[in-house]
Amino acid sequence: MIEVTSLSKTYGAKRAVNDISFTVDSGSVTGFLGPNGAGKSTTMRLILGLENPDTGTATVDGLPLAAHASPLRAVGALLDAKAVAPYRSARNHLRMLARTHRIPDSRVDEVIALTGLESVARKSAREFSLGMGQRLGIATALLGDPETLILDEPVNGLDPDGVIWVRELVKGFASEGRTVFLSSHLMSEMALTADRVIVIGRGQILADTTIDALVAGASGASVRVRSPQAAHLATILDAHDGSVAISGSDLLHIRGLDAAQVGEHAAAHGIVLHELATTGSNLESAYMELTAEAVEYRSDARPAGGAA
């Protein structure tokens, strides 16, 4: 578990991180979203102890990372995949790191296999494509078989196979009860990978919630439910502050409640559902709405509803 409490960091006149607090739970994947310059990398560096905060604390499993007996076994991190000596082979890079942390060479071979780098393990890092470099960065993060993974843009430069591989890797990691905190600008990928999201803008937390709740809270989002007991369900949801529109005999469109809440109210009253979905909005539009005021670097010719 990662716990960030009242964390602030200023560079000159720039308040990169402004009094933020949040928790990243173990056993799930938490996404970290925000426009360019929002403070994501700075927050990750502060958690990793690579920078000192002006105020506040960041702990991993109850301790600042530096206080862990073996930090590489506590946290595996990918911040900048290019941070590898260019003339050293991938295998040697991993072996040197392993030896300084008393990790056996057999683990190096394991992470090379796990990240699909066997055929290029003897090549020097400067010969690596962006995607291979990214895989090496992930191999480095996995080396200590850590309890927590912190990954800044892990799918950057990966091909579709690689993107799916990272998705499955981090989900599998979380399903073992470990902690995953990752940033990405790819909203569609984040929606498929993360259970929760923390959104940051101009150094402040804008949202800390589930993806379903974030999407449901955006204007335009509604929950679509089909049920043979639609009228009964409408009455119940209405009493729980849902704004309900009925179409036909079995279809409801609900605003003000997310899909999980609708499903739970239905289950509590033994109501059968034939369909339950969030419609009319997605993570990208919810994110754009949330961060509209926090975008610092925006191109003039940005299409309406376009990507950040």
Ligand SMILES: Nc1ncnc2c1ncn2[C@@H]1O[C@H](COP(=O)(O)OP(=O)(O)OP(=O)(O)O)[C@@H](O)[C@H]1O
């Ligand atoms: N070492 C530094 N010196 C000066 N300013 C910095 C430094 N690191 C970050 N900043 C500034 O702090 C702010 C937050 O930067 P940060 O890299 O944390 O954002 P980010 O959310 O990771 O952005 P991106 O998505 O573009 O990577 C930016 O305005 C950035 O220019």
